[in-house]
Amino acid sequence: EGDIDLTVDGADEVDGKLNLIKGYGGALVRERIVAAASRRQVILVTADKLVETLGTHGRLPVEVLPFALPLCRRRLGDLELKPTLRAHEDGPFVTDSFNVVLDCAVGPIEDPAALEQAIRAIPGVIDTGLFLGTADTVVVADGNSVRELVRRRSS
Template identity: 80%
Template sequence: MAATTNDPLAALATHALGFVRDGDVVGLGSGRAAGAFVHALAARVRAGLKVHGVPTSEETARLARELGIDLVGLEADIALTVDGADEVDGKLNLIKGHGGALVRERIVAAASERQVILITSDKLVEVLGGRGPLPVEVLPFAVPFCRRRLEDLGLKPTMRMQEERPFVTDNFNVIFDCAVGPIGDPAGLERAIRAIAGVIDTGLFLGTADRVVVADGDTIRELVRKRR
């Protein structure tokens, strides 16, 4: 375990820099923890580290450009992606997407050799779903149909709003935040939601994280996925 600073996100970001090597292509996640990592990475770039970034959202892309990180696309081989999560269970399954970037986050993670997740200890849960809603991204055309089908699954979908209008993702879709409660079968629920025509993606990220770095009080600890 390593000691943290008074800012747990800054401590997580600094710790994650240890996974980055000169010349790497790094997936840049979205959200507060990922934003802290982008700031920390940019400081290393200014000190001479040579890396390229692949952003998971337009917001992250803007931040990285402002801070001087060179950006590339998915044609590059991504060594690792550093991102955050909203919930993490004991098997390192995740709920993501409260920032609205779940589709691109999944694509960049899938294109990466490794995914490192940065969280504070309050994001650790025994069972996914008990801490907050499950985001589901859907095509605007399919909103009424998807709402009914999500309700048929026992979910309680609420359209995510921004300034009294539906929140629009970087992919020009909308998001239902679904009250789910504790999810007994995450894989089964993911399959059922993905089977709905018009659903683009869900916030369930199962088996994607290789390592979760946790800021827990005044220490940093790592959780590593067990490989079969």
């Protein structure tokens, strides 16, 4: 019980403000809970994960209740996100929390906070892959060098 002093994790995209897209592995809710319980979060990535604008790699995972899948698909489509059900050979990918993931086709996301708010307003959406303001430090491996990016805290 209680807070976690330090979490070390990865990310699928990192922008210049250290905002993240996570969830390509499908554990969105659990990653969100761990991030929220952590006093400090360090993210380890390779240089190809750094992007000028979130959404550059073209995919945003959204975890949804299976019962709400038709509604969520339609509403995400209304947001022009082109959702596709993540699947394996034997059927839909199921998360650790027994939900499904819609991978949404995105381009660069101009306002990640507004998009997250719009997605979360859809009944049946459990979580999104947008992790805004959770990372304290990002450690970037680039060939033989490593650099550290630290979030600037407002005074």
